[in-house]
Amino acid sequence: MRITLKDIAAKVGVTKTSVSLALRNSPAISLAMREKIRRVADEMGYAADPILQSLAEYRRTGAIHKAQSVIVWLNHWSQPEQLRRHHEFEQYWRGAKLAAKRLGYRLEEFIWSADYPAKQAEQMLLDRGVLGLLIPPHKPEADWGGFDWSKFSLMRFGMSVRGVDANLVTGDHQRAMVMAVSKIHEYGYRRIGLIYNQAHDRSMGGNHYGGFFWAHKRLGIDQPIPPLESEAKTPELAARTKRDLKSWLKKYQPDAILTAAPEALIFLRELGYRVPQDVAVASTSPYDISVDAGIDQCPNVIGQIAAEMLIKQISLNERGEPADPCRILVESRWLDGKSLPPRH
Amino acid sequence: MADMAAKLGVSRIAVSMALRDHHRISVELRKKVRRVSREMGFVPDPFLSALAAHRRQRVPAKDHGVVAWINHWQDSKRLRQFKEFDLYWRGASEAAVKYGYRVDEIRWEPDCSPKRLEKILLARGIEGILIPPHRELIDWGDFDWNKFSVVRFGLSVPSPDSNVVTSDSYRATVMAIGKMHEYGYRRIGLTVNGEFNQRVGGNLLSGFFYAQKLLGLKPALPALLTILNTRTPEELSRQQDILAGWLKRQKPEALLISDIEVPAMLRNLGYRIPQDVAVAGTTVLDIPWVDAGIDQHAEAIGRTAVETLLKQMNVNERGEPRHPSRILVEGRWQDGKSLPPRRQA
Numbered sequence: 239m240r241i242t243l244k245d246i247a248a249k250v251g252v253t254k255t256s257v258s259l260a261l262r263n264s265p266a267i268s269l270a271m272r273e274k275i276r277r278v279a280d281e282m283g284y285a286a287d288p289i290l291q292s293l294a295e296y297r298r299t300g301a302i303h304k305a306q307s308v309i310v311w312l313n314h315w316s317q318p319e320q321l322r323r324h325h326e327f328e329q330y331w332r333g334a335k336l337a338a339k340r341l342g343y344r345l346e347e348f349i350w351s352a353d354y355p356a357k358q359a360e361q362m363l364l365d366r367g368v369l370g371l372l373i374p375p376h377k378p379e380a381d382w383g384g385f386d387w388s389k390f391s392l393m394r395f396g397m398s399v400r401g402v403d404a405n406l407v408t409g410d411h412q413r414a415m416v417m418a419v420s421k422i423h424e425y426g427y428r429r430i431g432l433i434y435n436q437a438h439d440r441s442m443g444g445n446h447y448g449g450f451f452w453a454h455k456r457l458g459i460d461q462p463i464p465p466l467e468s469e470a471k472t473p474e475l476a477a478r479t480k481r482d483l484k485s486w487l488k489k490y491q492p493d494a495i496l497t498a499a500p501e502a503l504i505f506l507r508e509l510g511y512r513v514p515q516d517v518a519v520a521s522t523s524p525y526d527i528s529v530d531a532g533i534d535q536c537p538n539v540i541g542q543i544a545a546e547m548l549i550k551q552i553s554l555n556e557r558g559e560p561a562d563p564c565r566i567l568v569e570s571r572w573l574d575g576k577s578l579p580p581r582h
Numbered sequence: 583m584a585d586m587a588a589k590l591g592v593s594r595i596a597v598s599m600a601l602r603d604h605h606r607i608s609v610e611l612r613k614k615v616r617r618v619s620r621e622m623g624f625v626p627d628p629f630l631s632a633l634a635a636h637r638r639q640r641v642p643a644k645d646h647g648v649v650a651w652i653n654h655w656q657d658s659k660r661l662r663q664f665k666e667f668d669l670y671w672r673g674a675s676e677a678a679v680k681y682g683y684r685v686d687e688i689r690w691e692p693d694c695s696p697k698r699l700e701k702i703l704l705a706r707g708i709e710g711i712l713i714p715p716h717r718e719l720i721d722w723g724d725f726d727w728n729k730f731s732v733v734r735f736g737l738s739v740p741s742p743d744s745n746v747v748t749s750d751s752y753r754a755t756v757m758a759i760g761k762m763h764e765y766g767y768r769r770i771g772l773t774v775n776g777e778f779n780q781r782v783g784g785n786l787l788s789g790f791f792y793a794q795k796l797l798g799l800k801p802a803l804p805a806l807l808t809i810l811n812t813r814t815p816e817e818l819s820r821q822q823d824i825l826a827g828w829l830k831r832q833k834p835e836a837l838l839i840s841d842i843e844v845p846a847m848l849r850n851l852g853y854r855i856p857q858d859v860a861v862a863g864t865t866v867l868d869i870p871w872v873d874a875g876i877d878q879h880a881e882a883i884g885r886t887a888v889e890t891l892l893k894q895m896n897v898n899e900r901g902e903p904r905h906p907s908r909i910l911v912e913g914r915w916q917d918g919k920s921l922p923p924r925r926q927a
Contacts, residue, residue, distance in 0.1 A: 412752055413783050443753055447795055448788030539905045550893030562882040567908040
């Protein structure tokens with residue numbers, strides 16, 4: 239049997255209207271009572287009928303309540319304008335915006351400046367009737383303070399968003415690696431090398447490293463060229479990486495390189511290697527690395543799926559951090575390019 | 583909508599149904615309506631759509647409807663004898679009830695054509711389909727997916743190309759190997775079913791390779807991919823011989839396994855669990871004598887699948903999506919007697 243507002247009202251000993259107001263987070267009900275009612279509702283397994291809810295909303299306001307059809311892209315960068323300068327993140331935004339529009343929602347950017355208290359940001363969002371938040375990547379990690387996530391439907395982009403255990407959407411990096419190695423092999427290359435950044439790969443759960451080995455195993459190659467770790471944070475590390483690269487190239491003679499590290503291209507050029515004449519190169523992120531062949535993670539699709547999932551969560555009245563957050567993986571595509579032509 | 587209807591010379595109802603991707607409207611007209619709606623800048627109002635959806639849905643008041651769990655196993659009882667799959671079912675059923683739905687098992691008998699199955703589902707007013715794991719390939723023939731919202735459990739059923747809910751086997755493998763290492767084991771081996779590994783995109787092996795690197799395991803034992811397809815006595819005894827040779831060469835202290843047949847082979851070969859070799863499973867539910875390993879959180883997978891399906895139905899997403907995605911539920915480690923922590927030396 240469905241749990242109704244009436245059941246909750248009886249249990250708490252208040253009127254049905256109070257329950258309704260409390261669940262809508264109305265300031266007409268004291269905060270303590272709102273929390274109590276929400277807790278009891280959760281315990282009883284109450285799930286609002288999203289459709290009745292919108293109908294009720296429609297009847298309540300007698301008109302289309304504009305603010306309620308808004309979802310928000312939460313920008314808590316210390317320099318907010320930097321976020322969408324990242325090509326990939328801008329594509330997330332665009333994909334999300336389009337998908338939201340198709341479903342009758344509007345996506346708005348909400349800039350939560352670093353000096354603004356969490357409670358106030360939260361209240362502003364509630365006052366605007368925002369039901370859902372998209373949380374883009376934050377570099378460096380954002381400080382969310384005491385922001386109460388339980389009031390909103392949530393969706394985050396990738397593992398780099400820490401401190402919010404929401405469902406997340408990201409590229410399927412392991413599968414993309416397997417696809418890329420297979421493609422390069424199909425194009426006639428036999429000595430495929432990987433250049434990667436260990437810390438970055440680790441933050442993605444080692445998907446590139448693991449995928450690289452499995453892809454070779456699948457092709458019947460048990461001993462691929464050992465992946466080269468690249469690090470260029472300091473001039474010293476960069477110089478060491480360049481030395482390592484030089485001896486790695488000499489020792490293993492790769493005919494194709496898949497790189498996740500942008501600096502590799504510069505070093506290759508400095509070491510006198512021409513792309514693709516001396517070595518063909520593809521990258522795991524052609525938007526940030528200056529070669530044109532490689533893995534297209536389809537960031538616009540990632541954005542689209544994130545917005546769709548968020549809106550679906552809203553439709554099922556799923557708020558806050560779920561008990562079992564899941565990861566939604568979006569498939570990547572191969573991008574052909576001059577930097578890695580098929581061999582004849 | 584009236585504007586669009588006038589422009590196209592069709593009824594308003596037809597426009598409405600076309601926008602909802604209703605199967606009674608021809609695909610051509612649906613495309614045409616969508617094109618015109620784009621040109622004319624039509625944006626659905628979420629509240630009016632919700633209201634309309636509700637009015638459409640006013641079937642029996644007490645429940646919204648039924649979603650189907652399609653069972654096309656040759657021996658239909660076998661499906662839920664797997665504890666893992668039974669928990670999918672239970673997780674799905676419980677979640678559905680919470681939202682006013684019910685999950686019905688539809689046993690699709692071999693003598694029933696896909697088209698007929700489609701008709702049966704439509705006649706029962708079913709618009710949502712869950713496809714549990716299957717061992718044999720399913721031939722869907724001319725079954726029209728555009729009439730249904732669909733979610734698959736796992737990758738064992740390759741088509742339709744719908745969204746999939748499954749366990750995060752890559753991360754679970756990394757986690758499990760890490761746990762075995764933490765418990766003091768150093769020579770850690772992986773013997774998993776080759777076909778299973780292949781089907782999940784090499785997730786198990788990829789995870790194993792990465793875990794070896796992450797933990798700096800030395801020696802990094804090579805994985806053994808088993809070939810167990812027919813499960814005939816010959817195949818089993820051949821596999822057992824291969825396993826025997828591998829164990830002798832690699833001398834693993836602890837194993838992560840996926841095949842339900844492997845513990846019996848270990849016994850036959852004189853290895854006691856855990857005295858001679860500690861064993862963890864990629865599932866803790868269905869492998870005999872193995873109670874340590876990955877709890878795939880099957881109920882959460884079932885629940886997530888139903889929620890995903892209902893969300894799709896809510897926004898009227900039918901057929902194969904343009905960008906099918908994989909929804910992964912995280913597994914957890916479960917302690918058990920088959921892999922006890924080693925005493926500190």
